[in-house]
Amino acid sequence: MTGAETATGVASGARGSVERVGALVSRYYFLLRGSWPRMLELAYWPVVQMVMWGFMTVFLATKTSYVAHAFGVLISAVMLWDALFRSQISVSLSFMEEMWSRNLGQLFMSPLRPAEMMAGLLTISALRTLIGVIPATLLAIVFFDYSIYEGLGIPLVGFFAALLVMGWAIGLAVAGLVLRFGLGAESLAWVSVFALAPVSGIWYPISILPGWLQPVSLMLPSAHVFEGMRSILIDAEFQPASMAAAFGLDAIYLALGAACFRHCFELARRDGQLLQSGE
Amino acid sequence: MSAAAPAPSEQNVGRRKPLDALTGTAPPAIEVRKLVKRYGKVTAVAGLDFDLPRGEVTALLGGNGAGKTTTLAMLMGVITPSAGSIRILGIDMVRERYRALPRMNFSSPYVDLPSRLSVYENLLVYARLYGVTAPRKRVAALLESLDLSAFRDRPTGRLSAGQRTRVALAKALVNEPTVLLLDEPTTSLDPDTGDWVRGYLEDYCRAAGATLLLASHNMAEVERMASNVLVMRAGHIVDQGQPDALIARYGRRDLEEVFLDIARGRPAATPDTDAPS
Numbered sequence: 001m002t003g004a005e006t007a008t009g010v011a012s013g014a015r016g017s018v019e020r021v022g023a024l025v026s027r028y029y030f031l032l033r034g035s036w037p038r039m040l041e042l043a044y045w046p047v048v049q050m051v052m053w054g055f056m057t058v059f060l061a062t063k064t065s066y067v068a069h070a071f072g073v074l075i076s077a078v079m080l081w082d083a084l085f086r087s088q089i090s091v092s093l094s095f096m097e098e099m100w101s102r103n104l105g106q107l108f109m110s111p112l113r114p115a116e117m118m119a120g121l122l123t124i125s126a127l128r129t130l131i132g133v134i135p136a137t138l139l140a141i142v143f144f145d146y147s148i149y150e151g152l153g154i155p156l157v158g159f160f161a162a163l164l165v166m167g168w169a170i171g172l173a174v175a176g177l178v179l180r181f182g183l184g185a186e187s188l189a190w191v192s193v194f195a196l197a198p199v200s201g202i203w204y205p206i207s208i209l210p211g212w213l214q215p216v217s218l219m220l221p222s223a224h225v226f227e228g229m230r231s232i233l234i235d236a237e238f239q240p241a242s243m244a245a246a247f248g249l250d251a252i253y254l255a256l257g258a259a260c261f262r263h264c265f266e267l268a269r270r271d272g273q274l275l276q277s278g279e
Numbered sequence: 280m281s282a283a284a285p286a287p288s289e290q291n292v293g294r295r296k297p298l299d300a301l302t303g304t305a306p307p308a309i310e311v312r313k314l315v316k317r318y319g320k321v322t323a324v325a326g327l328d329f330d331l332p333r334g335e336v337t338a339l340l341g342g343n344g345a346g347k348t349t350t351l352a353m354l355m356g357v358i359t360p361s362a363g364s365i366r367i368l369g370i371d372m373v374r375e376r377y378r379a380l381p382r383m384n385f386s387s388p389y390v391d392l393p394s395r396l397s398v399y400e401n402l403l404v405y406a407r408l409y410g411v412t413a414p415r416k417r418v419a420a421l422l423e424s425l426d427l428s429a430f431r432d433r434p435t436g437r438l439s440a441g442q443r444t445r446v447a448l449a450k451a452l453v454n455e456p457t458v459l460l461l462d463e464p465t466t467s468l469d470p471d472t473g474d475w476v477r478g479y480l481e482d483y484c485r486a487a488g489a490t491l492l493l494a495s496h497n498m499a500e501v502e503r504m505a506s507n508v509l510v511m512r513a514g515h516i517v518d519q520g521q522p523d524a525l526i527a528r529y530g531r532r533d534l535e536e537v538f539l540d541i542a543r544g545r546p547a548a549t550p551d552t553d554a555p556s
Contacts, residue, residue: 016410023407030400031393034434102391106450109355109390110408111380266359271318272349274357275389 024120090125091171092189169257176264308490314363325514341511387462394436409454
C-alpha cells in the first residue's frame with residue numbers, strides 16, 4: 001500500500017494529520033458551540049479577576065508610588081497569569097472530556113495518532129484562551145481606562161505566546177498523568193499551575209525571593225515573562241533576553257510535557273486503560 | 280425499519296481492493312500467532328493462534344472474563360500484546376497499525392460517543408478522522424439507512440439505548456471498513472431491532488466483501504450470522520468450527536447448549552482431532 005492509498009482515500013502524511021487534527025478541533029468546537037454557559041464560563045473568571053485587581057489598583061495607586069508610577073502593572077499581571085492558567089486548564093479539561101465521555105478508546109482506535117491528539121488539544125487551548133482573556137482586556141479599557149495593548153505594545157504578543165506554550169506543557173503532562181492514574185488525579189488539572197505562582201514573580205520582582213529560590217524561579221518561562229512585563233511598564237524598557245529565555249525554556253518544557261503524555265499513553269496501552277477510562 | 284445497508288461507494292471499494300485480493304493471493308483478513316496478554320501475574324489471553332479468511336463472519340464466544348474484549352482491543356491496537364503477532368490485511372499491527380486502522384472499525388459497549396454532541400456532529404467528526412471522502416454525504420447516507428435521520432440533531436446522550444446502539448453501528452461503518460470488529464453489537468436491542476441490525480450487517484458485509492469478527496453472547500445471532508466460531512475460555516481458544524459442525528460434535532440441539540458444555544468443561548461427544556487442545 002502506498003502512502004496515498006488507504007481504505008477511505010484519506011490523505012496520508014502531513015495532509016492527513018492536518019485533517020485529523022481539524023476533525024478533533026471540530027469536536028471541541030461543536031461542544032463549545034452547543035453550550036453558551038461553557039462559552040460564558042471561559043470569559044467569566046478572567047473578567048472577575050481583572051475587575052477585582054483593577055479596583056485594588058485604583059486603591060493602591062493612591063497609597064503607593066510603585067502602583068501609581070505603573071498603573072497597569074497589577075492588571076497586566078493578572079491578565080497574563082490568567083492566560084497561562086486558561087491555556088493549561090484548556091488542554092487538561094479537553095482531554096478529560098474524552099475520558100468523562102468514554103470516547104478515548106474510540107479515538108485511539110481511529111487513525112488518530114497521539115501527536116495529532118496533542119496538536120488538537122493545543123489548538124483548542126489557544127482558541128479557548130483567546131476567548132477567555134480577550135473580553136477581560138477589553139473590559140479593562142472600559143472600567144479602568146487601561147489598555148494592555150498600549151501598555152505592553154508588540155511584546156505583549158511574545159509574552160502571551162510564551163505563557164500559552166508554558167500552559168500547554170503543563171496541560172499535556174497533567175493529561176498524561178490523568179490517563180495514567182485515572183480521573184482520581186483530575187484535581188491536578190486545577191492545582192498544578194498554582195504551585196508555580198509563588199516563584200513566577202507575578203506580583204513582585206524575582207529579586208525579593210530568597211537567594212536560593214531565585215535560580216528555581218528563573219527556570220520558569222513565566223518568571224521571565226513577568227520580569228519582562230515589569231521592565232516595560234516600570235522602566236519603559238524591553239528586554240529581549242527575558243523573552244528569549246522564556247521561549248528557550250518553553251521549548252524544553254513543551255518537549256517534556258509531550259514526552260510525558262506519550263509515555264503515559266504507551267503505559268495506558270500496555271495496561272488496557274484506554275478502554276477503561278470513564279466516570 | 281426497512282432500509283437496507285447502503286452499498287459501499289464504487290470509489291472507495293475500487294480503491295480498497297488490493298491487487299492480491301483479485302488474484303487470489305491475499306493474506307487472511309486477520310492472522311494471529313501466539314498472542315498473549317498478561318496484566319502482572321494475570322494472563323488474560325494465553326497464546327491465541329487463528330486466521331480469519333476475508334469476507335467471512337466469525338464469532339468469538341466465551342463467558343465473561345474469557346478474554347474476548349482484550350483480544351478485540353489488541354486487534355484494534357489499543358492494548359499492546361505481551362507477546363505474539365497480529366497481522367490485519369497483511370499489515371503488522373504492532374509496528375504499522377496506522378496503515379491498517381483506516382480500513383478497520385469497531386463497536387463495543389465499553390466505549391461511547393460524546394453525549395453532548397448531536398448524532399450528526401459525532402458521526403461527522405469520525406468521518407473526518409477516518410478521512411472519508413465527502414463526509415457529509417456519507418453521514419447523511421448512514422443516517423438514512425440506519426433510520427436515524429429523525430434524531431440527526433439530538434444530543435447522543437438523549438437517545439434511547441437502542442438508538443445509541445444504531446449510532447454506534449453508524450460510527451463503526453462510517454469509513455466502510457474492510458475489517459469490522461463488533462463487541463456485542465445487538466445488546467440492549469429489542470428482538471425486532473436486533474433482527475434488523477443483523478440483517479443490515481449481513482447486507483453490508485456481503486456488499487463490501489468485509490470481514491466481520493463478532494463477539495456475542497447471543498447464540499441465535501451467532502448461528503444466523505457466523506460461518507465460523509472461535510470459543511474462548513480463560514484466555515485460550517478451546518474449540519472452533521462451523522456452528523453446525525460444533526452442534527453435531529457436541530451432540531446438542533443448538534449453539535447455546537454447546538456453549539454451556541464448553542463453559543462448564545464438558546468434552547465434545549465426538550472430539551475433533553483438528554481442534555486446539
